[in-house]
Amino acid sequence: MEKKQKNKYDYSAISIKADVAVSFRRYSKQFSKSNSEVLRRMMVFLQWNGLNPFDNTIEKIVSAIEMNRKQIEYLISIIKNIEKTQTKPTYEMVKILFEAHCKNKEATRKEKLFIPKPKIREVEEKVPKIFHERKQQEFKDYKMDCQKLLEKIELVEPTFGKPYLKVDLSQGEYEKLRRQLDKD
Numbered sequence: 001m002e003k004k005q006k007n008k009y010d011y012s013a014i015s016i017k018a019d020v021a022v023s024f025r026r027y028s029k030q031f032s033k034s035n036s037e038v039l040r041r042m043m044v045f046l047q048w049n050g051l052n053p054f055d056n057t058i059e060k061i062v063s064a065i066e067m068n069r070k071q072i073e074y075l076i077s078i079i080k081n082i083e084k085t086q087t088k089p090t091y092e093m094v095k096i097l098f099e100a101h102c103k104n105k106e107a108t109r110k111e112k113l114f115i116p117k118p119k120i121r122e123v124e125e126k127v128p129k130i131f132h133e134r135k136q137q138e139f140k141d142y143k144m145d146c147q148k149l150l151e152k153i154e155l156v157e158p159t160f161g162k163p164y165l166k167v168d169l170s171q172g173e174y175e176k177l178r179r180q181l182d183k184d
Helices: 018-029 035-049 059-113 129-151 171-183
Strands: 153-156 164-167
Touching: 018 035, 129 153, 129 171
Parallel strands: none
Antiparallel strands: 153 164
């Protein structure tokens, strides 16, 4: 098909059954190519791969696919071998350098840790004896009040539900306790 003029080709008539021609036209429309271009590419594919369109067996195609798969697996094994033999030494070298760098940092850190710290004098506060005795007495009173409160708490176990604690205080005792807590 040589070009005579712009967009003009030499055409040749081929006798094809009508139903085959219709299905071929549909097939070539999927690729949006001309019928001649699709037919040419199909022929190139068959010739390139050494396929005979009159072979009823697909064994040749399957064997070609298997051969390609084996080649791909072989390439994968080569790449894995390269990773093991060529990148691991590089990895080991980087690891050794990193460990050496970390050891240097630890040495500098240890040097910094041995810098003497300035001594801080603790100031002792002296509390007058009377103030101390008053605080001790207040603590004893508070402890006695807590003890009285704990004595007034009793465990209630209802027939249904969880057991709970009940505080048996009168209104006056409750107000007195509240005032003492608010005062402090």
